[in-house]
Amino acid sequence: xxxxxxxxxxxxxxxxxxxxxxxxxxxxxxxxxxxxxxxxxxxxxxxxxxxxxxxxxxxxxxxxxxxxxxxxxxxxxxxxxxxxxxxxxxxxxxxxxxxxxxxxxxxxxxxxxxxxxxxxxxxxxxxxxxxxxxxxxxxxxxxxxxxxxxxxxxxxxxxxxxxxxxxxxxxxxxxxxxxxxxxxxxxxxxxxxxxxxxxxxxxxxxxxxxxxxxxxxxxxxxxxxxxxxxxxxxxxxxxxxxxxxxxxxxxxxxxxxxxxxxx
Amino acid sequence: xxxxxxxxxxxxxxxxxxxxxxxxxxxxxxxxxxxxxxxxxxxxxxxxxxxxxxxxxxxxxxxxxxxxxxxxxxxxxxxxxxxxxxxxxxxxxxxxxxxxxxxxxxxxxxxxxxxxxxxxxxxxxxxxxxxxxxxxxxxxxxxxxxxxxxxxxxxxxxxxxxxxxxxxxxxxxxxxxxxxxxxxxxxxxxxxxxxxxxxxxxxxxxxxxxxxxxxxxxxxxxxxxxxxxxxxxxxxxxxxxxxxxxxxxxxxxxxxxxxxxxx
Numbered sequence: 001x002x003x004x005x006x007x008x009x010x011x012x013x014x015x016x017x018x019x020x021x022x023x024x025x026x027x028x029x030x031x032x033x034x035x036x037x038x039x040x041x042x043x044x045x046x047x048x049x050x051x052x053x054x055x056x057x058x059x060x061x062x063x064x065x066x067x068x069x070x071x072x073x074x075x076x077x078x079x080x081x082x083x084x085x086x087x088x089x090x091x092x093x094x095x096x097x098x099x100x101x102x103x104x105x106x107x108x109x110x111x112x113x114x115x116x117x118x119x120x121x122x123x124x125x126x127x128x129x130x131x132x133x134x135x136x137x138x139x140x141x142x143x144x145x146x147x148x149x150x151x152x153x154x155x156x157x158x159x160x161x162x163x164x165x166x167x168x169x170x171x172x173x174x175x176x177x178x179x180x181x182x183x184x185x186x187x188x189x190x191x192x193x194x195x196x197x198x199x200x201x202x203x204x205x206x207x208x209x210x211x212x213x214x215x216x217x218x219x220x221x222x223x224x225x226x227x228x229x230x231x232x233x234x235x236x237x238x239x240x241x242x243x244x245x246x247x248x249x250x251x252x253x254x255x256x257x258x259x260x261x262x263x
Numbered sequence: 264x265x266x267x268x269x270x271x272x273x274x275x276x277x278x279x280x281x282x283x284x285x286x287x288x289x290x291x292x293x294x295x296x297x298x299x300x301x302x303x304x305x306x307x308x309x310x311x312x313x314x315x316x317x318x319x320x321x322x323x324x325x326x327x328x329x330x331x332x333x334x335x336x337x338x339x340x341x342x343x344x345x346x347x348x349x350x351x352x353x354x355x356x357x358x359x360x361x362x363x364x365x366x367x368x369x370x371x372x373x374x375x376x377x378x379x380x381x382x383x384x385x386x387x388x389x390x391x392x393x394x395x396x397x398x399x400x401x402x403x404x405x406x407x408x409x410x411x412x413x414x415x416x417x418x419x420x421x422x423x424x425x426x427x428x429x430x431x432x433x434x435x436x437x438x439x440x441x442x443x444x445x446x447x448x449x450x451x452x453x454x455x456x457x458x459x460x461x462x463x464x465x466x467x468x469x470x471x472x473x474x475x476x477x478x479x480x481x482x483x484x485x486x487x488x489x490x491x492x493x494x495x496x497x498x499x500x501x502x503x504x505x506x507x508x509x510x511x512x513x514x515x516x517x518x519x520x521x522x523x524x525x526x
Contacts, residue, residue, distance in 0.1 A: 048341075049311035049374050056463070056471035078311075078375075082458045083472060108387055110507055111312050111380075112341075124371055124455045156519055166512045185517035187508040192387045195345045200319070208319035209346060239509035239516045244373055245450040246429045246502035253431070253502045254448035256419055 006067070007033030007094040007158060010122070012080045013101065014114025016043045017062060017072040021100040024143050025132065026070070028151045029097060032158060034067045036088055038080045040114075041072040045103070049117035050076045057083060077114035081121040095158045096122030099132035100146050102139065106171050106226040106236060107189035107215065116169055116240065123167035123242035128157050130167065135230050136174035148177035149235045162239075169238040173230055184234040189225035190218040269330070270296035270357040270421060273385070275343045276364065277377025279306045280325060280335040284363040287406050288395065289333070291414045292360060295421060297330045299351055301343045303377075304335040308366070312380035313339045320346060340377035344384040358421050359385030362395035363409050365402065369434050369489040369499060370452035370478065379432055379503065386430035386505035391420050393430065398493050399437030411440035412498045425502075432501040436493055447497040452488035453481040 009029045013022045017039035029035055038059070052075045063070040071088065073080050077098065085093075098118040105113045115131045122129030132150050134141045153170055162168065169188075173180065194216050197209040217227055226236035272292045276285045280302035292298055301322070315338045326333040334351065336343050340361065348356075361381040368376045378394045385392030393416065397409045416433055425431065432451075436443065457479050460472040480490055489499035 046314045046316045048313045050313040051309045051375055053309045056473050058471050086458045086460050163512045166509045183520050185520055188506055195349045197349050208321050210319050237520050239512040240507045241509040244503045246504040249426050249429045249502040257446050257500050
């Protein structure tokens with residue numbers, strides 16, 4: 001790609017290079033700048049911020065057009081971002097977008113999400129970064145609202161940037177654009193995945209366990225949360241910290257741990 | 264393990280079941296309660312909060328004594344915690360400890376760390392949780408300071424609990440206990456890993472890339488950071504948020520995103 005003055009936009013996801021989610025996202029950003037896309041070579045949901053240390057990574061060029069290149073990579077979403085920044089771009093990207101994920105990344109799912117890890121990785125590198133997800137896990141979700149509102153959100157981020165150390169976790173109802181009430185900036189819902197591993201026995205009579213579970217929402221009625229927004233046909237936008245330090249707890253923790261442990 | 268009134272302590276790590284780090288940690292907690300330990304069956308550093316969705320998990324019993332059981336598991340550190348909570352404990356643990364990791368988890372490494380993901384997972388489930396790491400990546404670090412101060416920190420957490428939504432990221436200099444100046448409660452240092460993927464060619468003449476890099480510290484002189492604490496022979500204790508919402512940025516983000524996107 002030739003160097004020029006257009007914004008450089010890095011695109012990635014965790015569902016792999018061959019899914020509608022990333023194709024929709026690429027179509028949104030192509031008119032906005034030069035696009036470098038790199039996605040895992042197969043679905044890598046639930047990989048969180050994992051990086052590949054023990055094994056080598058491979059990349060393959062899938063498409064090359066004017067102002068657009070598309071690679072896949074044998075690594076995780078975080079690997080994709082790191083590899084792109086070191087090897088695939090000629091300048092620092094002006095924007096990173098990750099998704100559009102097939103499936104919700106509301107509430108605590110932000111922790112497990114490869115889509116959001118890629119956005120957080122962008123934030124770590126000082127790039128305004130947005131993860132986008134549609135609340136429908138199927139292979140062909142309804143992307144209408146995601147495309148319409150996603151484009152507006154992305155244009156905003158590209159023109160205005162984001163506060164330092166903050167990236168965005170955007171979730172869209174799997175609805176048509178006209179059914180959406182608006183955008184709600186909100187916090188991550190308090191809740192957790194209640195796991196129930198299914199116990200099975202393999203053909204060699206050995207036990208194995210398979211992860212399943214359901215989401216338990218501690219605060220289904222809290223109107224300032226992302227789960228509430230989605231349920232009520234809003235697009236949810238959660239500002240996400242790239243720095244995990246619990247500043248509000250410093251004093252309390254210091255009072256216990258600094259005192260008690262002098263030698 | 265028989266039900267009783269002793270505290271229940273869940274132990275895990277990301278370096279695998281057969282390393283000195285977790286053996287040291289188990290010895291610290293054995294006198295404090297009933298211990299259930301479960302570690303990955305091989306080193307899984309850099310796995311962050313990855314969970315295993317596509318594949319089954321297996322567990323193997325390694326040791327069983329009075330008030331102590333030790334398993335390994337084919338999954339990630341987060342899988343270990345989830346599997347233990349669903350299948351291996353007879354009551355909710357009073358404490359989760361993860362480590363002692365061979366290698367630093369200061370600064371942004373908290374994001375990539377399987378050790379800290381296990382602690383965060385414990386925090387998500389409302390269990391007071393502590394990740395412990397010694398700043399020495401070798402297979403036989405100097406654990407003296409980690410054992411002496413680790414025990415004191417763990418006793419504190421067991422007796423006093425932690426604020427809701429907060430777990431601890433504890434790093435120890437690889438020093439003797441008598442060289443340590445004290446404990447510093449501090450924030451995560453601002454910085455990032457500057458990647459430099461090494462390009463190589465395999466025997467079949469195909470390209471591959473291997474992750475390497477170095478840590479770039481944006482604020483080496485900031486005395487309230489974990490990197491500074493470690494460099495100056497303190498044990499660092501960083502309170503870590505289980506909820507990633509950037510509350511401080513809500514208003515600013517809302518002003519841009521809620522206004523601009525009304526249909």
